[in-house]
Amino acid sequence: MSRVLVTGSNGLIGSEAVLYYDGLGADVHGADNNMRRAFFGPNGDTLWNLQRLEAQTRSFTHHTVDIRDRESVFDLFRAHAFDLVVHCAAQPSHDLASQIPLVDFEVNAVGTLNLLEATRLHAPDAVFILMSTNKVYGDVPNEYPLEELSTRWEYARPEDYNGISESCRIDRCLHSLFGASKVAADVLAQEYGRYFGLKTGIFRGGCLTGPSHSGVELHGFLSHLVKTAVRGEEYTIFGYKGKQVRDQIHSIDVLAAIDAFAAAPRPGEVYNLGGGRGNAASIEECLAMIEARLGRTVRRTYLDKPRRGDHICYISDLRKLHADFPAWRITRSLDRILDEIVEAELDRARLASSLGIAG
Numbered sequence: 591m592s593r594v595l596v597t598g599s600n601g602l603i604g605s606e607a608v609l610y611y612d613g614l615g616a617d618v619h620g621a622d623n624n625m626r627r628a629f630f631g632p633n634g635d636t637l638w639n640l641q642r643l644e645a646q647t648r649s650f651t652h653h654t655v656d657i658r659d660r661e662s663v664f665d666l667f668r669a670h671a672f673d674l675v676v677h678c679a680a681q682p683s684h685d686l687a688s689q690i691p692l693v694d695f696e697v698n699a700v701g702t703l704n705l706l707e708a709t710r711l712h713a714p715d716a717v718f719i720l721m722s723t724n725k726v727y728g729d730v731p732n733e734y735p736l737e738e739l740s741t742r743w744e745y746a747r748p749e750d751y752n753g754i755s756e757s758c759r760i761d762r763c764l765h766s767l768f769g770a771s772k773v774a775a776d777v778l779a780q781e782y783g784r785y786f787g788l789k790t791g792i793f794r795g796g797c798l799t800g801p802s803h804s805g806v807e808l809h810g811f812l813s814h815l816v817k818t819a820v821r822g823e824e825y826t827i828f829g830y831k832g833k834q835v836r837d838q839i840h841s842i843d844v845l846a847a848i849d850a851f852a853a854a855p856r857p858g859e860v861y862n863l864g865g866g867r868g869n870a871a872s873i874e875e876c877l878a879m880i881e882a883r884l885g886r887t888v889r890r891t892y893l894d895k896p897r898r899g900d901h902i903c904y905i906s907d908l909r910k911l912h913a914d915f916p917a918w919r920i921t922r923s924l925d926r927i928l929d930e931i932v933e934a935e936l937d938r939a940r941l942a943s944s945l946g947i948a949g
């Protein structure tokens with residue numbers, strides 16, 4: 591890939607994509623308007639990550655483009671012949687979407703359509719990656735029979751051991767407005783692959799994480815949990831006794847999957863992408879792992895009120911991804927992911943305290 595467009599380039603996955611392709615010698619363009627700050631306030635500000643990218647890259651150009659602005663998106667495509675588009679820009683929060691339904695849909699659905707159409711008109715041979723989400727399955731995963739273990743919920747049937755596959759139903763269920771806008775984007779990207787033959791690949795993320803996440807309560811579970819713990823603040827658990835299970839994947843392994851697809855695209859194909867069975871843990875289990883690293887108890891409060899449509903046990907079934915791209919695998923264990931995030935947060939806290947500012 592010689593010319594790459596990354597949308598949402600200041601964010602967790604986007605910034606990893608910039609570093610990855612810059613490292614391979616590509617001419618990398620990023621589009622991000624720091625809208626995460628508008629969504630989540632100062633803790634969601636991503637400018638620190640842009641500065642990091644500008645310091646660490648060789649051939650990276652940033653564009654302050656709003657993907658809702660169709661003309662600016664088209665201008666970008668007219669000016670540069672992209673052969674890979676990694677679309678990561680989004681309103682990413684389940685809960686926030688209900689407060690801003692129009693903005694959520696305009697960013698997630700219409701923004702994606704703008705990019706797909708720009709690709710069809712100006713870069714029809716490019717590979718187009720959409721970062722989709724497991725929230726397209728709505729609350730269907732909660733219909734799977736579960737059993738309650740001492741620290742986590744677990745699938746009750748042996749055939750569900752590997753987790754949720756791409757055959758899981760995506761309609762006739764509760765999604766949250768975020769899930770609905772992401773379904774629109776997901777199906778549009780599939781359609782541009784199947785109908786127009788564009789090389790679109792759709793990745794339905796589980797919990798994507800890593801040290802470059804600007805984690806906040808409403809998005810970025812593990813990053814927010816570690817941040818709260820390191821700062822000695824109180825972590826709020828919403829329902830399911832803190833036994834809800836998530837599978838964590840490091841952003842580096844997300845990029846490896848994207849790159850495997852880019853090298854051998856299958857137009858319109860959909861893949862679940864998370865840490866899988868090996869990297870799955872409940873909130874309580876994650877808290878215990880963080881406490882072991884910090885050597886102290888993390889303060890928490892429990893609200894017996896699950897987030898609407900929240901998954902009780904979600905593990906990504908990775909078998910389709912493994913079958914189509916046999917060289918791809920998870921390289922970062924949950925232990926290693928936590929080591930990295932805790933270390934990064936401790937570094938940030940030390941820096942803040944040496945500068946005499948609140949972390």
Ligand SMILES: NC(=O)c1ccc[n+]([C@@H]2O[C@H](COP(=O)([O-])OP(=O)(O)OC[C@H]3O[C@@H](n4cnc5c(N)ncnc54)[C@H](O)[C@@H]3O)[C@@H](O)[C@H]2O)c1
Nearest residue numbers: 598601602603622623624625626656657679680721795798
């Ligand atoms: N992080 C996860 O756990 C997770 C899980 C499943 C799916 N996903 C999906 O992966 C993608 C990337 O997620 P992330 O965690 O890197 O998110 P992120 O919030 O860290 O990054 C998204 C970036 O997009 C930018 N952005 C938002 N609206 C924009 C707009 N209108 N124009 C231009 N830029 C805009 C934001 O400023 C931000 O930097 C998203 O589509 C998200 O829905 C993430």
